[in-house]
Amino acid sequence: MKSSIITTAQAAKILGVSARTAQLWVESGVIPSWKTPGGHRRMYESDVLAALERGNTIQPAGWEVLVLAPARHHAAWLEAFAAMDVDAVTCLDDPVAAAVTLGATVPDMLVVHLEALDEHMPGFLARLRGVPVLARLRIVIATSLPAVEVDALLGSGLHHTVIPLQDLPERAPRELPQQLTQQLTRQLAQHSPIKPATVPPLPPALHQAPFPVGANEARRLAAVHRSGLLYSAQEEAMDNIAQLAALSLGMPVALISVISEDKQWFKARVGLELSETERSWAFCNYTLLQDGVQEFSELDADPRFADNPAVAAAPHFRYYAGAPIRDDFGFALGSLCVIDTKPRKLGPEGIQILARLARQASHEVGRAIRAAARRKQAL
Numbered sequence: 001m002k003s004s005i006i007t008t009a010q011a012a013k014i015l016g017v018s019a020r021t022a023q024l025w026v027e028s029g030v031i032p033s034w035k036t037p038g039g040h041r042r043m044y045e046s047d048v049l050a051a052l053e054r055g056n057t058i059q060p061a062g063w064e065v066l067v068l069a070p071a072r073h074h075a076a077w078l079e080a081f082a083a084m085d086v087d088a089v090t091c092l093d094d095p096v097a098a099a100v101t102l103g104a105t106v107p108d109m110l111v112v113h114l115e116a117l118d119e120h121m122p123g124f125l126a127r128l129r130g131v132p133v134l135a136r137l138r139i140v141i142a143t144s145l146p147a148v149e150v151d152a153l154l155g156s157g158l159h160h161t162v163i164p165l166q167d168l169p170e171r172a173p174r175e176l177p178q179q180l181t182q183q184l185t186r187q188l189a190q191h192s193p194i195k196p197a198t199v200p201p202l203p204p205a206l207h208q209a210p211f212p213v214g215a216n217e218a219r220r221l222a223a224v225h226r227s228g229l230l231y232s233a234q235e236e237a238m239d240n241i242a243q244l245a246a247l248s249l250g251m252p253v254a255l256i257s258v259i260s261e262d263k264q265w266f267k268a269r270v271g272l273e274l275s276e277t278e279r280s281w282a283f284c285n286y287t288l289l290q291d292g293v294q295e296f297s298e299l300d301a302d303p304r305f306a307d308n309p310a311v312a313a314a315p316h317f318r319y320y321a322g323a324p325i326r327d328d329f330g331f332a333l334g335s336l337c338v339i340d341t342k343p344r345k346l347g348p349e350g351i352q353i354l355a356r357l358a359r360q361a362s363h364e365v366g367r368a369i370r371a372a373a374r375r376k377q378a379l
Helices: 007-015 017-028 045-053 071-082 093-104 121-127 145-156 176-193 218-227 236-249 347-377
Strands: 005-009 041-044 064-067 088-092 108-113 138-143 161-164 253-259 262-268 276-277 295-296 319-326 330-339
Touching: 005 045, 005 319, 007 041, 007 045, 007 161, 017 041, 017 236, 045 295, 064 071, 071 088, 071 108, 071 176, 088 093, 088 262, 093 121, 108 121, 138 176, 161 176, 218 330, 236 253, 236 262, 236 347, 319 347, 330 347
Parallel strands: 064 088, 064 108, 108 138, 138 161
Antiparallel strands: 005 041, 253 262, 253 330, 262 276, 295 319, 319 330
16 A cells, blocks of 8 residues: 655655755656646655665766855865756855755755864764754765864764865965866865766857857856756846946947857847847857956957948947856856947946946846756755
């Protein structure tokens, strides 16, 4: 006789995994299930318990990772995980905030970057042992501390993997973040169960594109599609950012673009009727390759743009300035740009305004991606 019927969220609690991971197991058939007339997944608790007993053979298709690390190392962790097969990474520097996050969701992995023994970490780690729902949480300790000190800190009963890090100089040189990123990427691949990301090959048309293509373009395109931003619904927050850019800088056109393999699609637009163009039209192809604001003051006199259909014919654009919009991993998904039909130049204040608005748009993109992930978990 079958046991009680439960939801995917309840199954996730039993399994000690995120709702997203439980959903992947359900959809792949690891846990037998069916759909209600309303489209929601249901399953028998006994089937979930049977899957729990086979837990060491179940492999999630993606990973959600929580990183507890000093704030100055967050960028290195994000860049390292960008090369791995993960769906989402959250970086925090406060054990209390990490505990709250673990109480709200169960990621697939917790990474703790230990630089020194402090008064908070032993208590935080000890409490993990007493939370049943975290029993299946994979814990990784990244540290340059001696193994004996780590063992003494963690005590018994907390299953974990240690990623050894080399000591880095106290006075960090300019190349230090890259050194740490290289260490983390190498050690994650060697010591963690997460596999390096498989990136589809670059589309053949982009090998001979009439515009510049970055060395990481294949990974950037994967990030674009992973984000779900392309052809997504209109959002008031993004519309407001485009409006602010146009009004504050006195520009007739302001756009928030997303750049795919062959299209430039506008998530928000002011002063332009087109919702998308061919990618070859996009001035933003150059913006994707750089940090900060890119400015082209006389488009018709620039050999890179003089033959562009939007320059050579109506609407006869003459000026462009744009800044990249990035996801949490640092990939440039598109840009916030302003355009005019006459030559001009932004001053230092205008450049600062555009850069700040682009950063705000990046925050909104990150928020939208995380919200979409939460909605998917709730199904």
